[in-house]
Amino acid sequence: MRQKSKKMQKLDAKYSQLRREFLTNYPMCQAALLSCTNGSTDVHHKKGRGIYHNDVSTWLSVCRNCHNWIEANPIDSEELGFSISRI
Secondary structure, three states: OOOOOHHHHHHHHHHHHHHHHHHHHOOEOOOOOOOOOOEOOEEEEOOOOOOOOOOHHHEEEEOHHHHHHHHHOHHHHHHOOOOOOOO
């Protein structure tokens, strides 16, 4: 298995810190869909991870159930504002 580059290690370390702060600031699920468990455990990247990986303005604090639904329903998620088109 290939080791991560130093640049990627730095980005991941920054992401971990930002993620922890973000979930502390937004402890409740921001999607609140039908199967919501209320407490946030995940960060959904509304524009994908790529160049927006550490851009908190594109993040959504969500529970695992809502995150699974958002990922499984991209068209509906975009219409509800949970995802932003990458095109």
